[in-house]
Amino acid sequence: MKVVLLSGGVGGARFARGLVSTIDPTDVTVIGNVGDDLDVLGLAVSPDLDSILYALAGLHDEERGWGRSGETWEALATVSALGGEDWFRLGDRDLGLHLVRTQALRSGEPLSAVTARLARALGIEAEILPATDDTLRTWIDTPAGSFPFQEWFVTRGHRDEVDGVRFEGEARPAPGVLEALAGADAIVIAPSNPYVSIWPIVAVEEIRAALVARRVPCVAVSPLIGGRAVKGPADRMLARMAGGTTPAHVAGCYEGLIDALVVDESDPAGPLAVRRIVTQTLMTDLDASRRLAETVLGAAA
Numbered sequence: 109m110k111v112v113l114l115s116g117g118v119g120g121a122r123f124a125r126g127l128v129s130t131i132d133p134t135d136v137t138v139i140g141n142v143g144d145d146l147d148v149l150g151l152a153v154s155p156d157l158d159s160i161l162y163a164l165a166g167l168h169d170e171e172r173g174w175g176r177s178g179e180t181w182e183a184l185a186t187v188s189a190l191g192g193e194d195w196f197r198l199g200d201r202d203l204g205l206h207l208v209r210t211q212a213l214r215s216g217e218p219l220s221a222v223t224a225r226l227a228r229a230l231g232i233e234a235e236i237l238p239a240t241d242d243t244l245r246t247w248i249d250t251p252a253g254s255f256p257f258q259e260w261f262v263t264r265g266h267r268d269e270v271d272g273v274r275f276e277g278e279a280r281p282a283p284g285v286l287e288a289l290a291g292a293d294a295i296v297i298a299p300s301n302p303y304v305s306i307w308p309i310v311a312v313e314e315i316r317a318a319l320v321a322r323r324v325p326c327v328a329v330s331p332l333i334g335g336r337a338v339k340g341p342a343d344r345m346l347a348r349m350a351g352g353t354t355p356a357h358v359a360g361c362y363e364g365l366i367d368a369l370v371v372d373e374s375d376p377a378g379p380l381a382v383r384r385i386v387t388q389t390l391m392t393d394l395d396a397s398r399r400l401a402e403t404v405l406g407a408a409a
């Protein structure tokens with residue numbers, strides 16, 4: 109069974125780990141969000157792709173949910189001491205990856221090719237693809253003004269309420285993305301933030317069109333549990349922009365794109381336009397991620 113997973117960072121990476129331990133990893137293609145990508149200290153950083161890479165390589169920090177385990181922060185301390193740009197946290201181990209990627213991009217290698225090379229070097233068997241090799245950036249509209257994603261998320265601590273999200277840049281799917289979607293037996297949308305992790309992927313018009321025209325089931329996993337985000341602003345964003353945090357509000361973010369929604373046992377019942385699958389969706393460890401992946405694949409079979 110060939111599966112394509114659309115994924116953001118933390119929630120997506122947790123689910124991806126379960127998926128590749130449930131089916132043959134070579135049958136899995138993860139399409140990652142690049143709307144959060146940024147340049148910091150002259151380095152090209154792709155936070156969501158990196159969360160996926162680290163999780164699938166077993167190098168991730170389980171507690172923090174992002175970055176590498178056993179991380180140290182000496183380089184950043186030096187940056188701070190020198191009055192450099194230190195608002196975005198880059199660990200010493202993590203920096204090594206950004207150095208390699210930045211050099212490759214500068215020499216003209218597309219992001220998809222660098223990502224594939226990094227995945228191979230880390231011993232990852234699943235295919236990891238950025239949604240696009242083009243520059244596509246998420247902007248957040250708030251009552252205090254419009255901000256690039258990371259400025260809103262990190263610098264402003266995602267405190268501003270969100271009135272809208274926008275995606276800047278003309279983007280074509282990265283090589284392999286449409287092929288993976290065309291060859292999939294099932295498409296899965298990870299329990300990621302719909303607005304800022306999944307929407308930037310389907311903001312690539314040809315990806316959205318491929319999903320709309322799908323001939324195989326597409327199953328989304330809700331990132332909310334009992335109407336609350338496990339982490340981050342997804343619940344507040346849904347409450348304000350969709351008018352609530354029930355499964356119907358989550359499904360509404362994926363109108364025309366999904367056939368089923370996997371929700372947690374603690375989520376409210378009520379009408380839903382797509383098939384509802386109820387299970388425990390909290391991924392406390394690899395076993396829980398694997399059980400969730402099995403349920404999702406069962407729903408897609």
Ligand code: GDP
Nearest residue numbers: 116117118119120300301305331337338342391
């Ligand atoms: P980001 O790019 O790092 O923000 O990560 P994602 O968008 O992929 O994931 C963020 C979302 O993951 C949040 O809305 C969380 O509620 C959700 N999430 C994190 N852990 C879990 C979990 O164990 N179960 C479920 N259902 N959602 C989770």
Ligand code: CA
Nearest residue numbers: 116117144156
């Ligand atoms: Ca992200």
